[in-house]
Amino acid sequence: xxxxxxxxxxxxxxxxxxxxxxxxxxxxxxxxxxxxxxxxxxxxxxxxxxxxxxxxxxxxxxxxxxxxxxxxxxxxxxxxxxxxxxxxxxxxxxxxxxxxxxxxxxxxxxxxxxxxxxxxxxxxxxxxxxxxxxxxxxxxxxxxxxxxxxxxxxxxxxxxxxxxxxxxxxxxxxxxxxxxxxxxxxxxxxxxxxxxxxxxxxxxxxxxxxxxxxxxxxxxxxxxxxxxxxxxxxxxxxxxxxxxxxxxxxxxxxxxxxxxxxxxxxxxxxxxxxxxxxxxxxxx
Amino acid sequence: xxxxxxxxxxxxxxxxxxxxxxxxxxxxxxxxxxxxxxxxxxxxxxxxxxxxxxxxxxxxxxxxxxxxxxxxxxxxxxxxxxxxxxxxxxxxxxxxxxxxxxxxxxxxxxxxxxxxxxxxxxxxxxxxxxxxxxxxxxxxxxxxxxxxxxxxxxxxxxxxxxxxxxxxxxxxxxxxxxxxxxxxxxxxxxxxxxxxxxxxxxxxxxxxxxxxxxxxxxxxxxxxxxxxxxxxxxxxxxxxxxxxxxxxxxxxxxxxxxxxxxxxxxxxxxxxxxxxxxxxxxxxxxxxxxxxxxxxxxxxxxxxxxxxxxxxxxxxxxxxxxxxxxxxxxxxxxxxxxxxxxxxxxxxxxxxxxxxxxxxxxxxxxxxxxxxxxxxxxxxxxxxxxxxxxxxxxxxxxxxxxxxxxxxxxxxxxxxxxxxxxxxxxxxxxxxxxxxxxxxxxxxxxx
Numbered sequence: 001x002x003x004x005x006x007x008x009x010x011x012x013x014x015x016x017x018x019x020x021x022x023x024x025x026x027x028x029x030x031x032x033x034x035x036x037x038x039x040x041x042x043x044x045x046x047x048x049x050x051x052x053x054x055x056x057x058x059x060x061x062x063x064x065x066x067x068x069x070x071x072x073x074x075x076x077x078x079x080x081x082x083x084x085x086x087x088x089x090x091x092x093x094x095x096x097x098x099x100x101x102x103x104x105x106x107x108x109x110x111x112x113x114x115x116x117x118x119x120x121x122x123x124x125x126x127x128x129x130x131x132x133x134x135x136x137x138x139x140x141x142x143x144x145x146x147x148x149x150x151x152x153x154x155x156x157x158x159x160x161x162x163x164x165x166x167x168x169x170x171x172x173x174x175x176x177x178x179x180x181x182x183x184x185x186x187x188x189x190x191x192x193x194x195x196x197x198x199x200x201x202x203x204x205x206x207x208x209x210x211x212x213x214x215x216x217x218x219x220x221x222x223x224x225x226x227x228x229x230x231x232x233x234x235x236x237x238x239x240x241x242x243x244x245x246x247x248x249x250x251x252x253x254x255x256x257x258x259x260x261x262x263x264x265x266x267x268x269x270x271x272x273x274x275x276x277x278x279x280x281x282x283x284x
Numbered sequence: 285x286x287x288x289x290x291x292x293x294x295x296x297x298x299x300x301x302x303x304x305x306x307x308x309x310x311x312x313x314x315x316x317x318x319x320x321x322x323x324x325x326x327x328x329x330x331x332x333x334x335x336x337x338x339x340x341x342x343x344x345x346x347x348x349x350x351x352x353x354x355x356x357x358x359x360x361x362x363x364x365x366x367x368x369x370x371x372x373x374x375x376x377x378x379x380x381x382x383x384x385x386x387x388x389x390x391x392x393x394x395x396x397x398x399x400x401x402x403x404x405x406x407x408x409x410x411x412x413x414x415x416x417x418x419x420x421x422x423x424x425x426x427x428x429x430x431x432x433x434x435x436x437x438x439x440x441x442x443x444x445x446x447x448x449x450x451x452x453x454x455x456x457x458x459x460x461x462x463x464x465x466x467x468x469x470x471x472x473x474x475x476x477x478x479x480x481x482x483x484x485x486x487x488x489x490x491x492x493x494x495x496x497x498x499x500x501x502x503x504x505x506x507x508x509x510x511x512x513x514x515x516x517x518x519x520x521x522x523x524x525x526x527x528x529x530x531x532x533x534x535x536x537x538x539x540x541x542x543x544x545x546x547x548x549x550x551x552x553x554x555x556x557x558x559x560x561x562x563x564x565x566x567x568x569x570x571x572x573x574x575x576x577x578x579x580x581x582x583x584x585x586x587x588x589x590x591x592x593x594x595x596x597x598x599x600x601x602x603x604x605x606x607x608x609x610x611x612x613x614x615x616x617x618x619x620x621x622x623x624x625x626x627x628x629x630x631x632x633x634x635x636x637x638x639x640x641x642x643x644x645x646x647x648x649x650x651x652x653x654x655x656x657x658x659x660x661x662x663x664x665x666x667x668x669x670x671x672x673x674x675x676x677x678x679x680x681x682x683x684x685x686x687x688x689x690x691x692x693x694x695x696x697x698x699x700x701x702x703x704x705x706x707x708x709x710x711x712x713x714x715x716x717x718x719x720x721x722x723x724x725x726x727x728x729x730x731x
Contacts, residue, residue: 110551116397128680139669181619181699185626188677192670199666227640234579235629241575247567
């Protein structure tokens with residue numbers, strides 16, 4: 001039997017280090033925000049093999065300074081706060097005349113639209129978290145379980161959010177509405193996974209096969225570890241195929257979901273459970 | 285009894301499988317005849333009722349291509365008691381205009397946020413969004429003006445400046461507008477037909493302004509001012525002017541759609557090319573199918589015989605999901621796919637939980653049957669709690685009561701809906717079907 005509770009500080013340190021790295025990245029480099037949040041416009045072009053994307057890049061840099069340029073597998077993306085409909089039309093007409101390419105996508109977002117959407121999602125998340133708290137307290141008849149699950153949930157969302165600053169810095173991964181959806185997915189998954197373990201702890205407490213709280217929790221963790229790993233592996237398999245085969249528009253979304261799944265799996269035994277242990281020890 | 289249950293599940297799965305597959309036909313081996321397994325638009329006649337089965341999976345604009353447009357309605361000048369009516373009228377009007385544009389499957393929805401009203405228009409397919417935007421943004425207010433003259437004195441010189449005063453008669457009283465061609469010149473003209481109230485107003489107007497020009501004003505511009513020859517009681521009129529057939533058609537469309545009660549402004553636009561969308565769909569479906577295959581292999585490797593049971597329930601789960609998406613016309617978006625993947629994880633999780641518990645019980649219990657029964661039922665409480673919790677999250681995110689302070693847009697809702705369907709289905713397949721198969725497999729008769 002692995003004595004997880006004995007090594008609880010190890011997990012606290014591990015999580016702290018990850019969050020610290022994320023914080024440093026978020027504070028110094030920030031996030032690569034999409035037009036959803038920036039407001040403004042985005043135009044995506046696909047090019048044929050013969051066209052040199054680098055040439056277009058230099059051209060755009062000289063003629064349209066201030067426009068962000070981003071290479072994609074099939075072409076490139078131009079985005080800017082000033083890329084309103086008229087400007088986008090001008091840019092497209094200009095580029096199509098000079099190079100052989102095709103406009104694939106156009107997005108225009110008013111500055112207030114993004115902010116309002118985010119506000120609505122935040123309110124919904126807060127309500128959902130409150131609902132989870134109430135439901136778990138009723139279900140487990142003990143608020144320590146609920147508090148532990150919610151803290152693990154916050155841990156997961158913070159880690160995923162901060163990791164996106166690092167992904168943005170390294171790979172220019174964007175923080176967009178799809179990423180927000182992946183945060184919501186992580187929220188559901190994290191609590192789902194935590195409940196399974198907490199339920200096992202409750203069951204072992206009822207059966208009284210062990211003597212101390214620490215032993216009970218360790219037994220429950222050991223018994224659910226295989227299930228946790230196997231279950232996460234199925235989600236990881238699904239997401240990995242999506243990352244490899246799913247195409248550009250889904251790729252970063254799938255990566256965010258993958259990070260969320262991994263951290264959600266990790267936090268159930270290693271964050272939620274030690275917190276439950278600390279809360280219960282104080283209470284008893 | 286148990287026998288019967290599995291029998292009915294198999295029948296239901298067969299029906300759902302048939303709904304889930306695309307239209308299929310294949311040649312009968314050895315003959316030239318074709319076996320049609322499913323037609324393009326399958327329908328049945330049951331007791332005189334024609335029931336047609338939807339055969340298309342509906343994909344969101346991010347997957348299939350198309351344009352998502354959001355217009356903000358300027359209701360500042362509208363009296364507050366009239367706002368709701370004006371917004372509804374504007375929505376209907378925008379829908380009419382979009383339909384005139386030749387898109388029938390467009391969706392037009394009002395989004396309310398505090399006191400800001402927006403109308404979201406989703407146009408699937410290849411249509412040029414700019415034309416739609418121009419058409420929607422057009423005010424198209426038709427007015428009829430009476431001729432008047434203003435004397436302007438400038439020093440010793442005086443001049444008569446003609447102008448038109450607005451009358452009660454507007455495009456709102458139109459019953460029908462049509463593009464016709466002049467019998468003699470072949471030039472396009474716009475024929476107007478007023479409704480009964482408009483006919484009355486028009487008769488009064490023409491009687492009053494006999495032998496004077498009558499201004500026909502579109503969007504504030506006088507397009508033509510014919511001299512009234514006689515009182516017109518039939519409510520018919522013709523606008524002649526110098527416009528091309530195409531321009532004439534645009535005016536006719538705009539007039540038929542009526543005028544927008546409030547000014548609109550485009551605040552958001554997302555356009556995805558249909559070709560990009562198509563490759564998105566193909567790649568996502570391939571990835572989803574392969575992912576399911578890998579998960580199946582993984583389950584069989586891990587749990588052997590029981591893994592096969594999980595595989596059966598996973599297969600039923602997938603078939604039911606696709607069939608339900610078709611039956612309810614659920615629009616699949618990228619975020620919906622996330623919900624689906626997560627729910628597959630949860631469906632498999634139910635199986636894994638049960639099997640791990642059974643393994644655990646096998647060490648304690650004397651008989652295999654007893655281990656399966658005890659393991660199965662001890663796993664239920666965790667499965668129940670975890671899934672109720674997920675449904676709770678789905679409920680808040682889906683926002684079924686349309687609360688203004690919660691998300692009202694497709695991205696989050698699509699995710700919540702597919703996840704909720706997935707969770708409910710996974711309870712059915714991962715828990716109920718798995719139990720029945722296990723009970724049969726290990727000859728457990730009762731508890």
